[in-house]
Amino acid sequence: MGELFQARTVREAREILGAYASTGCRTERVPLLQALGRRLAKDVTAADPVPGFDRSTMDGFAVRARDTFGASDSLPAYLDVTGEVLMGREAAGHLGTGQAWRIPTGGMLPPGADAVVMVEHTEELDSRTIGVTRPVAPGDNVVRSGEDIAAGAKVLPAGHLLRPQDLGMLAAVGLAEVPVVARPRVGIISTGDEVVEPSCRPGPGQVRDINSYALYGQVAAAGAQPRIYGIVRDDFASLREKLRQVVGECDLVLLSGGSSVGTRDVAAQVLDSLGSPGVLFHGISIKPGKPTVGAVLDGKPVFGLPGHPVSAMVVCELLVLPLLKYGTYLDDPLEFPVRARLSRNMRSSAGREDYIRVRLYREKGEMVADPVLGKSGLISTMARANGLARIPGELEGVEAGDMVDVKLI
Amino acid sequence: MGELFQARTVREAREILGAYASTGCRTERVPLLQALGRRLAKDVTAADPVPGFDRSTMDGFAVRARDTFGASDSLPAYLDVTGEVLMGREAAGHLGTGQAWRIPTGGMLPPGADAVVMVEHTEELDSRTIGVTRPVAPGDNVVRSGEDIAAGAKVLPAGHLLRPQDLGMLAAVGLAEVPVVARPRVGIISTGDEVVEPSCRPGPGQVRDINSYALYGQVAAAGAQPRIYGIVRDDFASLREKLRQVVGECDLVLLSGGSSVGTRDVAAQVLDSLGSPGVLFHGISIKPGKPTVGAVLDGKPVFGLPGHPVSAMVVCELLVLPLLKYGTYLDDPLEFPVRARLSRNMRSSAGREDYIRVRLYREKGEMVADPVLGKSGLISTMARANGLARIPGELEGVEAGDMVDVKLI
16 A cells, blocks of 8 residues: 555656546447547548549639640730530530630539639630630649548548547548547546535535536536536445446546545545555645545546545546546647746745646737636636646746746636 | 728728627526536626635644744644534534644634644644644634635626636536526528538539538537538529528528639628628638628628638638627637747738648647648648647748747647
């Protein structure tokens, strides 16, 4: 047990959990319009090229490029207009030397043509003849067949998180139903004899359940399926009964509260009694969020999160959401994508990562991170913040003017 | 009509539309768990203080701070242990001078106490007596009643977009049902005689509808309610009939395609015939996205977006999504929050804002934006990108090493 009580860094905690945890093995097929924010279960490849034909990107005239070489305002290249391309139709005929066909943006090039001259670079002499005033090279103003997506190309890889543009890609290759990883089911339990439902008016010594709702929001925003299991008393039997049920019904479990030392020990004992390998670490070297228990029960991650709302949310951001979004811990270069100038000095302890709530604003074009001060028990400090700045473990503090990496929250 | 054809900057287009458009006047009440991503319809205030009592943030002993002044390892302050606080219960009694009560994290301070000594800073002499080895000041290790949220305080303002931490705030003040602005209904129409449904195999000269699906994703991700109305032919009568229906059923309409000059004019004529003030501008000075028509019909914004998927998505990001998210055009300092170093030279024209698809990655701790090159007709370039970099209108280009502002996509 000795090693368990050694506080882990975030990186270590991810490695330890990643070795045992697996979410997202179930897959399902959903209609294209429901695929946003889901993870692809399989590689998607294109059966046919996109577009399926050489396509004009301009209103103008389809031509053979070589017929325009040397053309200029003073010496236009004269071409016979022998046809017109209609939108959505195959060109009826063949474009010969010295000929031009009218073509709209998006139209299909007639066989024989290899470029399009913009209408602005032509002069109409009569209804059958144009003068081209600028030369074009083969392929000019044309999207070639397969230029967007080649036939047989891998369009998107398994595991990819589908964004709006990816729905466009899937539409382009005609995927009306998309194979995706099932949304992880996340069970949320609050513990504590002092905690009451938000709909109750708290009596003396009681507080409303904040964590279940904040965690529900984080889990839902990450594209998983949260379910609130309510408040459970801080004793071995109650906790064990509830946890057994929730672990049976969910893919991942968040237990929050029980931040006092005794209660944490009860939670750890319960977790060790319910499956293998049980508790993997006890404490992480971050502030806020230190009193975190990480466990895996038969492949399902179970987190004992701190009771303070800010601490619970920070640990959820760092250890839970990556697992829900990607099914594993990736090295995500965009996890803390915003670089901002800190507005004041902040102390930190070496050997501990600090996560500071900040209010981001822009000053002279530059992002500034203004720390939101206050205890980690105050949810109002999270509501005032719109970012979380990371102070690396090796620093003893940061000074006003230092640059910090920030995650938007 | 002359002024209409003068291309507008993004800022001008927002000002012009903002003066006429209004989305989000309807409101509704939703259960707290469904409020994520919604906009508050009213200010929320707290009826009672949170927490409702002085609360310990540590396991330890509730004391009168002045009884510990001067305490040290060599000269502890001895106190009589005369009570114990139970979680979720009101303290039964009063803490007198020279006394200490055991208290768990989250417990309610007994009347008379004003601070908590951490258990680590005490030594237990016998079951009735402790020695305090460090002094505490009044309020140490205590969250005071109302320190998180004061009674009567405005918790969150009308118009606020609800994030996970805000659900926590609303739970804290006991708001089980939340007054929110109704999700804007967004009708999406694709035009073009060459466009077919994704489920069809395109014939010669035909392409699948990409824009409806990419726009659907953008609108859904912004928290609005998209609805696809299918593909309409590029003629005045078909377009007018369909648009009349969609404007009647939705709060905002996106029409995409019809990127050829003739078709754009048809769309503009239809828009002018359907309500007032009709078309407000015709063309914006950005690349990609220039051939954009902005209209308002009886308070409802209608956008004629370009047919090229990249152009349509860029204009949607800039002009449509802010309106859906905030109901108006705010000056959002976090719109392009990531500052990254450009990996190569890019040309631009002065007087035109450029939006460059980029692939963001991290190099030596710094964000680098690598342009994804390709025509704006290629949806694959959007799928390869994870950011959109803005090149301001006054620049003639940017060079490798220049810093650019990027929006994550």
